[in-house]
Amino acid sequence: MTQAQLAEAACVALGTIRKIERGERGVSDATLDAVADALGVDPARLRTDRTAAHTRVREALPTLSAVIATYDLPDDGPVRPAPALAAAVAEAARWRLAAQYTRIVRELPDLLGELARAYHTAPQAERPELARLLVGAYRSADAVAYKFGAHDLSARLVELMRWAVTEADDPLLSATVAYVRTETFFAARAHAAGLRALDQALEAAPAPVTSSEFAVTGALHMRAAVIAGRARDASAAVTHLAEARALADRVGEGVYFGTAFGPDSVNAHTVSVAVSLGDEHVGRALEAVKEWTPPQSLPAERRSGFYIELARAQLWSGLADDAFESLKAARRIAPQHTREHPWVREDAATLRRLKRADAESLTDFAEWCAAV
Incomplete structure (x- = not known):
């Protein structure tokens, strides 16, 4: 890559790239992460001191844990207007989908504290929207906790999502939280119980009419197919995957309520379900994806x-x-x-x-x- 190409891919000023390469300026963590993402390498490979990104993430987890411990007793501090908070939550969701976990742990503790202050000081009429934002922010934080093996912290974040979603009073968001909650069953290897929880969520979800409703319901089926495979329930796995595919055919590939869903996401999950079931299903899955690879438009994490x-x-x-x-x-x-x-x-x-x-x-x- 030329310096100009790297600067464009990393969304960093060309002059900044030139000065860093000439040793005329240091590099912030944010710039380091952006350049590493653009190059597709671990940030540690770009540092002379070899401070690994995963080490920085783990070191930040106690701070994240501390801020959620005070979700109902937030510290005093400033609160931005709701549109600015919504933009910050949306950006954190983009980092989650792009698997940029260092950015999340650097920004989320302050954002979660600010959202908690906003929620607890807001008039009753404004609280549902702030509760929706809390769900989104908790989900981004949970992605880091779960991926880095902090399963107790992840479970706590999931419970906070379940608390906040009752305040939001949004059936589709409730279904999305049920999707995320499945992590706790994966972590505990309680696959049969996880399948029951998803079946209950599907029963409670509204009958799909809009694209968002089709997508959220389809994502639940997609998730249920995987956990059914882990539970060695081949019949349920095949049925849920077929339901997910049918719903995916009715919507385009996209991100709905923070979850990627569509035909490509279902194709990706074909292998996941097959690996869960094992045996002859693995060979079938390899055949199924022989002519398909995930497009660049699919989120990096997926x-x-x-x-x-x-x-x-x-x-x-x-x-x-x-x-x-x-x-x-x-x-x-x-x-x-x-x-x-x-x-x-x-x-x-x-x-x-x-x-x-x-x-x-x-x-x-x-x-x-x-x-x-």
Whole structure:
């Protein structure tokens, strides 16, 4: 990439890129993350002191935990107008979908405190909208907690989302929170219970009429298909995936209430469901995606997740080289998401054992994701 191309991709001024490369100025964490995202590498690779991005995220988790502990007793401080708060929450959601977790933990503690102040000092008529914003902000924070293995913190954030959504009085947002809540069942390996919870959410959701309603209902079916697979309920998994596909065909691919849904998202979940079910389903999934790859328009977190799951399916099918290529693709798309995914560490370690005498890049990858 030329300096101009890098500056455009990272949304950083060309003069700033030139000065950093000449050593004429330092680099802030925000600029470092933006450049790393543009290059598709972990920010640690760009630092001379090798302070890893994942270390900075983990160090920030206690601050995030502290601010949610005072959700009903926020500290005094300024509060921006509602449109500015909405814009900040929307930006955090974009970071979540792009798997830019360092940015989230840097900005969310202050934003969550400000939203709590706004909610508790607002007139009753304004509280539902602020509650919706709290749900969105809690969800972005939860993405970091869950992906980085802080499952107790994640569960607490999910409970706060469930509290806030009752104040928002929005059935579609309630369905979205049920979608996110499934994380707690994944973490506890309580898959059958998670499937029951999603079935209840589907029963409570309004009959879909609008595009948003089709998408939110379809996302619930998509999620239910995966957890049904983990519960080894093949019939339910196939049924829910078919329902999701039918609903996806009625809407375009997009982000609805913070969740990516549409035909491409359902295609990506075909592999996820197959890996959950195992056995002959894996081979079928590999055949199904042979002619399809996730488009660039799909959020980075979803694309990287697809390649992580594809790698597992390929590894189970004896396609070790293909599996490693898929893991590298996931890393290029979303380094932080890939590095913290437990399947990546497991599969990289397995690949290294299977191909111990292979290229140095495999060992480098295993060391990068802490598989060795």
